[in-house]
Amino acid sequence: MVVLFASLAVIGLVLVLAMPTTHEENIGPVGSESETRSEDRASYEEDPCIECHSGSDVMPAVIEDWASSKHANNNVSCIDCHEGEESDPDTFRHNGYWVT
Incomplete structure (x- = not known):
């Protein structure tokens, strides 16, 4: 079980590191017109x-x-x-977004 978990963690890390650093995606709150955010305009x-x-007590360490x-x-x-699809059973609605 430990070997399986470690293998999955390594695979996940490799996939994250292999992600391109420039991209454009359509994102936006559920029920609104999505906006296109690119690396040039995106800002935390x-x-x-x-x-x-x-600014809250909910998950500040993650931030x-x-x-x-x-x-x-x-x-x-x-x-x-973390944007999810409404049809995904692991997704829930949170502040106007479908999140996983």
Whole structure:
């Protein structure tokens, strides 16, 4: 079991490191017109997840970890990785977004 977990962790790390650092994605709150965010315009100061969670008692350590990560350095926001589809059973609605 430990070997399986370690293998999955290594595979996940390799996949994250292999992600391109420039990209464009359509993101936006559920029920609104999506906006296109590119690396040039994306900023964690504009990320509603960061703005809300960094000023609350809900998961501030996750925000601190993210702030010193490769994701933050490459303007990859929370929703870039955690946006989900409404049809996915692991997804829930949170502040206008479907998240995983």
